[in-house]
Amino acid sequence: MIPDDPVLTVRGLRKSFTLHTIDGRTSVSLHGVDLDVAAGEHVAVAGPSGAGKSSLLRCVQRSYLPDAGSVVLHADGGPVELTALPDRALARLRGRALGYVSQFLAAPPRTGPLEVVATAARRRGLDRAEAREAAGDALHRLGLDEALWDVDCGVLSGGERQRVNLAAGTVRPPRLLLLDEPVSALDPANRERALELIGSLSGQGVAVLAVFHDLDAMRRLATRVVEMAGGRIARVGSPAEVLGAAA
Numbered sequence: 001m002i003p004d005d006p007v008l009t010v011r012g013l014r015k016s017f018t019l020h021t022i023d024g025r026t027s028v029s030l031h032g033v034d035l036d037v038a039a040g041e042h043v044a045v046a047g048p049s050g051a052g053k054s055s056l057l058r059c060v061q062r063s064y065l066p067d068a069g070s071v072v073l074h075a076d077g078g079p080v081e082l083t084a085l086p087d088r089a090l091a092r093l094r095g096r097a098l099g100y101v102s103q104f105l106a107a108p109p110r111t112g113p114l115e116v117v118a119t120a121a122r123r124r125g126l127d128r129a130e131a132r133e134a135a136g137d138a139l140h141r142l143g144l145d146e147a148l149w150d151v152d153c154g155v156l157s158g159g160e161r162q163r164v165n166l167a168a169g170t171v172r173p174p175r176l177l178l179l180d181e182p183v184s185a186l187d188p189a190n191r192e193r194a195l196e197l198i199g200s201l202s203g204q205g206v207a208v209l210a211v212f213h214d215l216d217a218m219r220r221l222a223t224r225v226v227e228m229a230g231g232r233i234a235r236v237g238s239p240a241e242v243l244g245a246a247a
């Protein structure tokens with residue numbers, strides 16, 4: 001099915017690794033994956049450990065360069081083939097249209113949460129004052145205590161860092177947002193805030209491609225679930241069809 005308003009089109013995506021420490025053996029993590037994500041869709045990638053979920057997200061974000069296949073982001077200026085994009089153009093696109101939130105926050109040294117999130121908002125087109133305001137709103141929404149907003153991110157707890165990361169990823173949201181276990185370190189109350197925030201993105205037309213190990217999060221958020229196994233897409237359907245009643 002070709003979606004009405006495609007944001008991401010992936011075709012024939014293959015990725016392998018050469019394991020130099022084990023006699024140059026090859027490990028294949030993606031065997032030719034096809035996937036579309038439309039505006040306002042939340043596609044959850046499910047599957048067991050080693051199925052290729054993170055490899056898929058990393059190839060889309062291009063922190064892994066695929067061996068073959070096509071990854072097209074339908075950005076405002078038209079479709080862009082990410083696998084062939086020069087690094088500088090890719091960096092610009094990552095700032096504006098292509099967001100990636102992993103479990104871990106990578107913040108420059110001696111930078112506080114407000115600055116990290118405001119910088120993300122500025123890259124997405126807000127001016128300095130608007131960016132600080134939007135950053136404050138995002139941090140409030142995720143329950144990060146204001147007393148921590150100018151504290152070096154390096155001293156924050158794992159759950160606090162994860163909330164800063166999510167705030168930076170979702171402030172003035174990009175057209176395509178990749179989420180790789182973004183709430184894994186959160187306590188129940190903060191997890192709830194984070195899931196609400198992620199759930200609100202669909203209404204803003206953001207295309208989300210997400211990996212959660214937590215089935216409850218997938219059931220609540222996903223408009224479609226793609227189940228991977230052994231580097232291939234094994235099944236696609238609604239959360240009820242793919243996840244069933246599994247706990």
Ligand SMILES: Nc1ncnc2c1ncn2[C@@H]1O[C@H](COP(=O)(O)OP(=O)(O)OP(=O)(O)O)[C@@H](O)[C@H]1O
Pocket residue numbers: 017027028029047048049050051052053054055056
């Ligand atoms: N940088 C790498 N070097 C070598 N092999 C890798 C690398 N990244 C991934 N792989 C291999 O590719 C396969 C898929 O890994 P991937 O991390 O995509 O799985 P996953 O489904 O996200 O697993 P998990 O749920 O455990 O995070 C695994 O066999 C893994 O060892």
